[in-house]
Each structure stands twice: as structure tokens, then as C-alpha cells.
Amino acid sequence: MIRIAAVGDVHVDKDVLGRYRPALEQLPEVADALLIAGDLTRHGTVEEATSFVTEFGELAVPVVVVLGNHDHQSDQQDEVAAVLTDAGITVLEGTSVVLDLHGHRLGIAGAKGFGGGFAGASASNFGEREMKNFVGTTVRIADQLGATLRATECDALVALTHYSPVPETLVGEPLEIYPFLGSYLLAQAIDSAPTALALHGHAHHGSERGRTAGGVPVRNVAHPVIKQAFNVYQLLSEDVDSGLVRA
Amino acid sequence: MTNEVDEYLEARIQRLLTEDATIAEQGITVQRREQIVVLGGEVESAQRRDEICRQINTHFPDVEIACDIGIVRAQAPTEVEEIS
Numbered sequence: 001m002i003r004i005a006a007v008g009d010v011h012v013d014k015d016v017l018g019r020y021r022p023a024l025e026q027l028p029e030v031a032d033a034l035l036i037a038g039d040l041t042r043h044g045t046v047e048e049a050t051s052f053v054t055e056f057g058e059l060a061v062p063v064v065v066v067l068g069n070h071d072h073q074s075d076q077q078d079e080v081a082a083v084l085t086d087a088g089i090t091v092l093e094g095t096s097v098v099l100d101l102h103g104h105r106l107g108i109a110g111a112k113g114f115g116g117g118f119a120g121a122s123a124s125n126f127g128e129r130e131m132k133n134f135v136g137t138t139v140r141i142a143d144q145l146g147a148t149l150r151a152t153e154c155d156a157l158v159a160l161t162h163y164s165p166v167p168e169t170l171v172g173e174p175l176e177i178y179p180f181l182g183s184y185l186l187a188q189a190i191d192s193a194p195t196a197l198a199l200h201g202h203a204h205h206g207s208e209r210g211r212t213a214g215g216v217p218v219r220n221v222a223h224p225v226i227k228q229a230f231n232v233y234q235l236l237s238e239d240v241d242s243g244l245v246r247a
Numbered sequence: 248m249t250n251e252v253d254e255y256l257e258a259r260i261q262r263l264l265t266e267d268a269t270i271a272e273q274g275i276t277v278q279r280r281e282q283i284v285v286l287g288g289e290v291e292s293a294q295r296r297d298e299i300c301r302q303i304n305t306h307f308p309d310v311e312i313a314c315d316i317g318i319v320r321a322q323a324p325t326e327v328e329e330i331s
Contacts (some may be wrong), residue, residue, distance in 0.1 A: 003327060009274075015292040023323035030324070042271050070271065197330050203275030204288065217330050222321050224274060224289045232327040 001237050002156055004028065004103050005061075007230040008037030008140030008201020011070060011224040012052040020055050020130045023229030028060040032101040032230050037201035037221050038112060038162025040084075045074050049083040050142050057087040062099050064108040068162035068202060072155055092160060094144035096152040107154030109193075111145040113200070114138040117179030145187030156235040159190045159198040159216075168210025169220035170203045178239045181202025187212040196235055252279050252310065260284065263306060270299055275316065283311045289319045 005027055010020065027034060036056070041048035044067075049129030056063060064097065071080055081091045090097050092110025099106045116123045116138040149159060164170055173181060181203050190198050191214030196214040202223040208225055210218040221231055257277050264275045272295070276287040286303065290296050300314040 011291050013291075015294045019291070019321045023321060026323050030327070043268065073271070205276070223291070223321075227320050228324050229321045230324060232324055234327050237329050239331070244263045 005031035005230040006221045009039040036065040039070040044071040049080040053087040105154040107150040107152040110160035113161035116183035142185035149193035166210045171207040172205040
């Protein structure tokens with residue numbers, strides 16, 4: 001059995017310091033790792049990344065993250081990632097990590113992802129250079145995510161993105177902005193590997209649960225959606241156990 | 248320019264909420280009622296909620312604003328979901 005904690009869109013700055021910490025201190029008792037689905041900061045500055053490390057660093061479980069669109073706002077995403085990495089946090093972008101958790105190998109492949117929309121209402125790699133750049137970015141990210149997922153050898157495989165791979169977890173958002181919230185290409189990548197669970201954020205007004213066309217469970221863990229410090233998911237269960245994690 | 252509660256005003260408010268560096272929120276809803284604009288959604292701190300309302304009042308002094316923005320709870324979970 002593996003238990004993973006997950007949240008996204010925590011948007012840390014100095015004013016948030018201390019809000020998550022009491023819950024995070026309980027992590028070792030309830031989960032084996034913490035995954036964060038992007039938008040770690042408000043504007044993607046080094047200063048905010050440092051605040052994020054203060055709040056989410058030095059935990060007793062491994063922390064694995066992807067960046068979100070907010071973390072790119074100041075064009076300092078590389079510096080932000082370096083601050084996180086220096087603090088022992090694993091930052092994924094088209095890459096994966098395998099954690100050995102009491103005898104089980106948890107593989108996590110991550111990428112920020114990007115938009116484009118979903119089957120039947122998606123943007124095409126056609127026309128103006130700006131449009132081709134937009135869709136081409138998603139194609140490149142999704143291709144890399146798929147290749148990384150397929151190459152990750154583990155007992156349980158998790159896909160971690162910021163943007164959504166399915167429309168079901170966007171329900172609650174205006175339909176008109178779905179193409180800015182995710183892309184079916186991410187789901188296609190997720191379905192190309194034996195993925196056990198896909199986690200994403202970004203859609204603050206979305207819904208918690210969905211599935212890809214290939215049947216992979218998808219969870220939107222954006223903080224305003226889950227309305228608690230993190231959710232806990234159990235994989236590789238020996239027995240069905242949906243009881244209390246901790247009173 | 249008058250600040251009538253029309254769709255252009257709503258769009259200006261939405262852009263301010265996202266693009267103003269002191270706000271940078273994409274998850275705030277803007278509802279136009281007859282004579283009032285209702286802001287909804289949730290943010291990470293009371294300071295952010297107060298700053299949003301302050302900025303909107305500063306930029307649109309003739310518009311009556313109802314600030315129904317909440318603060319996202321951050322308590323520890325009490326349940327686990329089994330994935331199958």
C-alpha cells in the first residue's frame with residue numbers, strides 16, 4: 001500500500017506562511033509522499049519560491065512538484081526550480097522520479113502541461129504562427145510526458161500536471177475557457193502508459209473526479225476544489241481501506 | 248467614462264484581477280447584478296481578499312462592490328480515497 005498526499009494551486013507568498021504547516025507536520029502519519037500540482041507561487045519570483053520552501057520544505061516525506069502558469073509569470077521559472085531543488089524538492093518537467101516507499105516503487109512523471117481544449121472543441125496546429133506556437137507547445141509537452149510515463153519502471157505510476165487532461169474535472173468552470181485549462185493530448189499521453197492515477201490543478205472552480213478515455217482516474221487537487229491542506233490517495237491496496245486517516 | 252455595470256466593466260474588472268501584480272488571481276468570479284458587482288471565489292489569505300476589494304474600489308469608485316470572496320480552508324484531511 002502507498003499513500004500519497006496531493007494539492008495544487010497553493011500560491012504561496014509571505015502572507016500564507018504558517019497556514020499549511022500544522023497540517024503538513026502530520027504528513028508522515030498519513031502519507032508516504034507529497035505531490036504538488038503547480039502554481040506553487042503567486043508570480044513565480046525567487047522570493048516567493050523561498051517562501052514556498054519555508055512552508056513546504058524540510059518535511060519528513062519526499063515532496064515532488066511541477067510548476068504552474070503562475071510560476072512562469074516572472075520568467076524566472078528556472079531560478080524558481082533551482083530554489084526548490086536546492087531545498088530537496090523534486091521538480092518535474094517532462095521528467096520522472098521513482099520513490100522507494102517501504103518496498104513499493106512509486107513512479108511519478110510530471111509536466112506543467114498546457115491548453116488547447118478537448119476532443120470536438122480543440123485548437124489545431126494550423127494558421128498563424130502564434131496559433132501554431134500555442135498548440136505546438138502542448139504537443140511537445142504531451143509527447144514528452146507520454147515518453148516519460150512509458151519509460152518509468154515502477155509498481156504504481158502517477159502522472160502529475162498543472163493543466164487538466166480531461167474536461168470532467170473542469171465542470172464548474174465556464175465552458176468557454178476549457179481550452180485554456182487543459183488538453184486531451186495530456187490524457188492521450190497518460191493513456192499511453194499503465195498510469196494508475198493522474199493529478200492536476202489549475203481549475204479552481206472545477207470538479208474533483210474524472211477519468212480519461214482509457215479509464216485512468218483523474219483528480220483535480222486545486223486547493224479551492226479540495227478545500228483542505230491536501231488530499232490523500234491510496235494506491236496498491238492490499239485491502240479496501242477508506243477509513244479515517246487520522247482523527 | 249461612466250462606470251455602468253455592463254459587460255465591458257466586467258471584463259475590465261476580470262483583467263485587473265489577473266493582470267494587476269498586487270492581485271494576480273484567476274479564480275475570482277465577477278457577477279453583474281442590477282446595480283452591484285458581486286465578487287466571489289476563494290483566495291489564500293485575508294490580506295489578498297482585502298487587497299482585491301481595495302483595488303476594485305480604487306479603480307472603480309462609482310461601482311458598488313459586494314465582496315463575497317472566501318479564504319480557502321487549510322486543515323488536515325480526515326479521510327483517504329482508495330484509487331482503483
